[in-house]
Amino acid sequence: MMHSSDEEYFNSLIKKPTVFKNIGCLSVTYTPPYLPHREEELRTLAKYFKTIFEEQDEPLRKICITGPTGSGKTTLAKRFGQLLENIDKNKNFLLVYINCRIYKSPYLIISTLARKLNKAIPPRGYSFEELQSLLIRLLDFYSPKVLLVLDEIDYLISRVGTDFLYTLLRIxxxxxxxxxxxxxxAKNLNFIHQLDASTQSSFQSNHISLDRYSETDLKDIIKSRxxxxxxxxTITEDSVELIADISSKSGDARYAIEILWGAGQCADDESSPIVYPDHVRKAKALIHPEIRREVILTLTLHQKLILLAIIRKLKHTKNAYISTNDAISSYRLACEEYEEEPRRHTQIWSYLKELSKQDVISTKISGEGMRGKTTLISIPDISVETIELFLMKSIENQKKTVEHAEK
Ligand SMILES: Nc1ncnc2c1ncn2[C@@H]1O[C@H](COP(=O)(O)OP(=O)(O)OP(=O)(O)O)[C@@H](O)[C@H]1O
Ligand SMILES: [Mg+2]
Structure with missing residues (x-):
């Protein structure tokens, strides 16, 4: 039974006043209904895809959205999808959104698409060729048109090459x-350089390029969010301006929104009814612009463990770089702590490579002054405290889900 003082404490916690009316509107998965400074681009998409609603067969349509981190690429595509779904009363088309960082292989992408068309299809058990012809048959039977959004396609191509793109277009x-x-x-159009000239030019001619946001853009975005x-x-004009100023250095709306979220949390922690610039400053000190929380969530358990190990070692040594051997011994300790069997050397190397491809860590070969050549590991801009906590929570959650699934 709950003791009455425990009950009072619990009550005070859940009834604690807050500045947030709807904190979910700042989550990474939320798509806002209005995107300041992306109105033009939304119209370009609408004009380009209006044929989706026309009866006659249209040739394949494809468009590429590029821009730096946090310039609103994913949000723009998702918002466009929502708008289409809202006006598509007769269900003329189906929008399928796939993030290639999560669905990391052509097989997974094709099977996810096939399963969107027919839920009865098992996730495994087909060869890639079988899956392809199954998808073609499904598309022939299927009456709505399909709009496939492939996010972070540059990441997929850096892993598996360009063949998959041709396969898709051929389907x-x-x-x-x-x-x-x-x-x-994609971040930019570099991934098309390996394609043949005619495919390249089709990508170049249907291309929306987003710029990083300016300080005034960010101010409007922060206000609307x-x-x-x-x-x-509950938030002062000064606080909004300060967030816009801080995030304008990178022009990254994600960073702006994370600070906004953090500043609100700080105000709540201090029971302040208003978010002041000081809360923004505290939030800034805690939030790390380089490592994206969504990216961490997509890592496997052991990739998270090795990242945690690197962060701890960097923190402990206070150096900018650590050696791979140090990273590995720290990883073994982390495995012990979380009661996980450490992976073998070759596997660890492939995790390190993967983390580096995802820009979570950076690596370089040691120069003069060290015995032999060794790979050195760093984390861009180490204000690692919050990332460590976030990672630990994420590892614990992942372990819980695995244990739950095994029961
Ligand atoms: N114009 C805007 N109005 C409101 N919120 C925005 C706007 N642009 C971006 N955001 C918000 O900023 C964050 C980052 O945007 P988004 O994920 O679309 O960026 P991105 O270009 O896809 O970045 P990345 O290259 O890292 O994937 C999201 O939380 C999104 O909701
Ligand atoms: Mg994105």
């Missing part, structure tokens, strides 16, 4: 009735 050509249209999202997330007049 569209092999169906007799149904076309798939595509929105490809705080109206959704905070109670009226």
């Amino acid at each position: 569209s050509e092999m169906t007799t009735k149904q076309w798939i249209s595509y929105i490809f999202i 705080s109206e959704l997330a905070f109670y009226d007049s």
